[in-house]
Amino acid sequence: MIRNKTTIIIRQNTGERPSPVSLFKHLSFRWILLAAVIMFSTVSAYERSGENDDVRNIFTSISRGLATGNVSAFSKYITGQTYLSLSSTASGYYSPNQAFYILQDFLKALNPSSFRFSIIEPGGSPYATGVLQFETKNRKSSAQVYISLNKAGNNWYISQLTIK
Secondary structure (H helix, E strand, C coil), X not given: CCCCHHHHHHHHHHCCCCCHHXXXXXXXXXXXXXXXXXXXHHHHHHHHHHHHHHHHHHHHHHHHXXXXXXXXXXXXXXXXXXXXXXXXXXXXXXXXXXXXXXXXXXXXXXCEEEEEEEEXXXXXXXXXXXXXXXXXXXXXXXXXXXXXXXXXXXXXXXXXXXXX
16 A cells, blocks of 8 residues: 555556655655755744844834934935935935934924834835824924835845935
8 A cells, every 4th residue: 555645656656665765865854854944934024034133223213212302323324315205394315414404403493302103114125104292383293204214235224215
């Protein structure tokens, strides 16, 4: 009586009963292949997890900087590829230095009191949204913030920062 599919295939191909050594080699190859697949999928998941941690750390830096009006806290993530859109003051692509000073002046005028993300999506194309609380001319108000990130090589950068 035939008990496994491997035996059936070998008998049909050769017409002989496989030796225990050839059967062991065949099964060993399958186990090695399975172990390799599991190992690579685990490494890939670990890398994604590491990327998600990097993204979360960047969003944390941005959050701290926006809450205190300290652009230096996240300025290393601003590049010439960063699109700024600041409620009725500036909109477009600027050099990192220009973007720094535009954001600094903007936040200084707003006088932020707090900032908190309401949504953070670290996977795929990372983005986050939140609410910036500020006080201008003794009047408390808020603005919606949208931030997206892109990756160039091994480095993440802010691709868009919108405050409306």
